[in-house]
Amino acid sequence: MLVRLSFRLRPYLPLALRLGLGFVFFWSGLSKLVSPESAVGVCTNRAEAIDLVSTFGWLPFDPELFVLAQSVLELVLGAALLLGFLVPLASAVAVAVFLLFFFLLDFSLIWKNIGLLGASLALLASEADKFSLDSWLKRYRKPEQV
Secondary structure (H helix, E strand, O other): OHHHHHHHHHHHHHHHHHHHHHHHHHHHHHHHHHOOOOOOOOOOOHHHHHHHHHOOOOOOOOHHHHHHHHHHHHHHHHHHHHHOOOHHHHHHHHHHHHHHHHHHOOHHHOOOHHHHHHHHHHHHHOOOOOOOHHHHHHHHOOOOOO
């Protein structure tokens, strides 16, 4: 019974990965921009993120600018994934972001990102789901003239 259910759900796996990861990115970015001091449901709000980034002595620019750029990137990645637009690029950028954080931060601060990195890698390796904007645009794109 579980095997049949698994088989039936398999076509929807890329959709579930895309929406789940997109929501995490979108909410994380939005919460740092809109609710800077009391973001609920994320690991850090803007103040915590700035405090953390301030400990990076090697950072060549203002920590507030870094956190603002990170928040905007998260928001854009989240929106792209939620819409299903440029999914291979968005998931590749997500993988790069997580890998950078693994190398830049103390591992204990980002343990939850292992799961998100796994979801990003799985999405990168997946076929486009039929509900994505990418699939819709592919269906209605005019064939190239030879």
